[in-house]
Amino acid sequence: MRLDLINTGTELVLGRTVNTHLSYLGEKLFLAGLRIQRQICIPDGDVIGDVLNERMPHADIIIVTGGLGPTSDDITRELISEMLGLELHFDDAVADNVKSYYALRNRPFGEGGKRQSMVPEGAIVLPNNHGTAPGLYLPKTKKNPHLFLLPGPPRELYPMFEDETIPYLRKIVGQTDVESKEWKFCGMGESELAEHLEPLLSKIPELEIGYCAKTMEVHLRCVGSDNSLIQANKIVRNKYPHHVVSDDLKLIEEVVVELLREKGQWVTFAESCTGGFLAHRLTNVSGASAVLAEAHVTYANEVKTRLLDVDPKSIEAHGVVSAKVVTQMAEGALKVSGADHALAITGIAGPTGGSDEKPVGTVYLGLASKGAETHAEKCFYPIDRESFKWRTTQRAFDLLRRRLLGYPFE
């Protein structure tokens, strides 16, 4: 199946908005057994007509995003109808949806609402539950390949794509019983994973395997029948019982919040060089307030002493970036907060502040827990400041995840 993706939007080619449609749709299409052979991005306006004329002979499926809205440069619907000789008719059901959306926001239906309620003959309406303009599916004819016209804004496009478009695509591909599963791994590299899992997974018939190395995480994605995914899951879990963070797309911070909630336990943080990023990531999870009462950024040495009871002599003897100090930070945070677990971080994010002995990128992580020995370890992430923060907090969450599950830290 040859599939083209066409993204329209002047803001995209002017560089004002990052085009995330390609990565989003590319991934979802892959899971539906499709690959994009070509993606084209063009400004709003009638160039969409030229592009469609060029591409229709070379594609079985064309997905167009954008140009369905109410403004004067939104002309995808009208232009395609004209090109294919399809009459547009006013659709009452669509109009009702647009009207009620506008009514809620005290906006008039007007000419823009009317235009968005027009549907080309033969088109299947894909309801828009997060905006006004519906999507349109024009099934294949002698004149045209399968054409999907979808809205541009991600909050409208993404649910419409997953709920309304994928089922039609699966029918076109003839792949109606295929499922997918994705495992997230922490603490190992892509090549290590591939080397050990590939020989085992490749024995499962008709299972498509893909890897994706993210920063401090590897994702393994399998596409196949329900049964083959159950087999794959057994192999993965058996081979790597401690490295799998999730198999349902959950982020590691979501997994940690869930584990803490299940146990009714609390966590606290004492961050130096990550400057609140650990707390930020955890509190991005809805419901974080059930597991986190307080967290602290203790940049200055004096604050580490005043707030966390770190011994100034330890700082003098070992340096503030040391196993000794991170241990005291974690244990101090545990004590002052009364939490069940405390993560502490102290290091040199850079670009300045490094030395020969402790270069930029050196960081110590500490995890203190009630009734357990405090764990402290040294990591080294010599990289830009924000990536350093990401890697360090990723490892910190994995330490906590492993402690909550009783797994070893390695």
Added chain:
Amino acid sequence: MRLDLINTGTELVLGRTVNTHLSYLGEKLFLAGLRIQRQICIPDGDVIGDVLNERMPHADIIIVTGGLGPTSDDITRELISEMLGLELHFDDAVADNVKSYYALRNRPFGEGGKRQSMVPEGAIVLPNNHGTAPGLYLPKTKKNPHLFLLPGPPRELYPMFEDETIPYLRKIVGQTDVESKEWKFCGMGESELAEHLEPLLSKIPELEIGYCAKTMEVHLRCVGSDNSLIQANKIVRNKYPHHVVSDDLKLIEEVVVELLREKGQWVTFAESCTGGFLAHRLTNVSGASAVLAEAHVTYANEVKTRLLDVDPKSIEAHGVVSAKVVTQMAEGALKVSGADHALAITGIAGPTGGSDEKPVGTVYLGLASKGAETHAEKCFYPIDRESFKWRTTQRAFDLLRRRLLGYPFE
């Protein structure tokens, strides 16, 4: 000038990597007086040949990214040379660069290094200071438009584009003395800005004006001669003395760190619903440790009382999301830390926790400063959790910026 951008990379169409080249290059090209008429993204491999054949008759300039590296699917250089009948020769200067890059990393030069050292006849080499494969510029001939072949990885592409490619593009466009300036505004909308500034700026001859509405920020970009930009700056500064955050691309958190450093002052934070995001943003700025000694996430009421001395009776009487409590949080944080300024935030990020009186999105911001009256205000950002955090911290930084500059808060 008709310009096409072609991005090659299988990882892009599979959705594993977000294609940020379009937004990056689109913006830089706009500043050089060029607009992308079409961007095309294709997998690695020989489809690049088809696309170039199709597009060469329709473009004056084509920029290709990716496919210059050492692996077997990197075939852009060879394929284009063959298409245009250009012989490839081994370039010693390029080879030296590749060799020294590999030597530093203990990697052999080998076949891959040799391939990257080949240059088509007539091509101008664009040095790669952050990797191995150089860029190649093939000036316009009867057979081909201006062709720029650039590496795919952003850390190699971006500096090469700015330092080595833009000067050639400016020559092609004949726009050698054009400069640009971008102002960031906080606290006003795009339409308000356009309405008031456009009539004034449009009187400056040959000045190109563009707006870009970001979340809680509007960017105004002008392109023109040095002199016209000086005039534009006068108009902007005169009309909006308090709203301009920067005119040199600095982020608001960078501006705040700079202002604090200049004054030798310290700030601290007491965050509830933003959960450390304020501290995270500030500590993304290198040198933040000179202005921030400590910051606190005080989620639980008990912690607000213990750490910041918030009166439990105030919480009971006014609710924890109130002007009274945020004022006590800010003043408590100021006192406990000894800082010069303290920002406090308490609100309901959602999706749960709202009430009729205080719906999700309600947030209070407080700013206490030594020797000044504490400012408290209510904002309302009913949106998803992460956007809520962004908007709230954006406003918080703007409050601090205004106080540091002696500007009014409105």
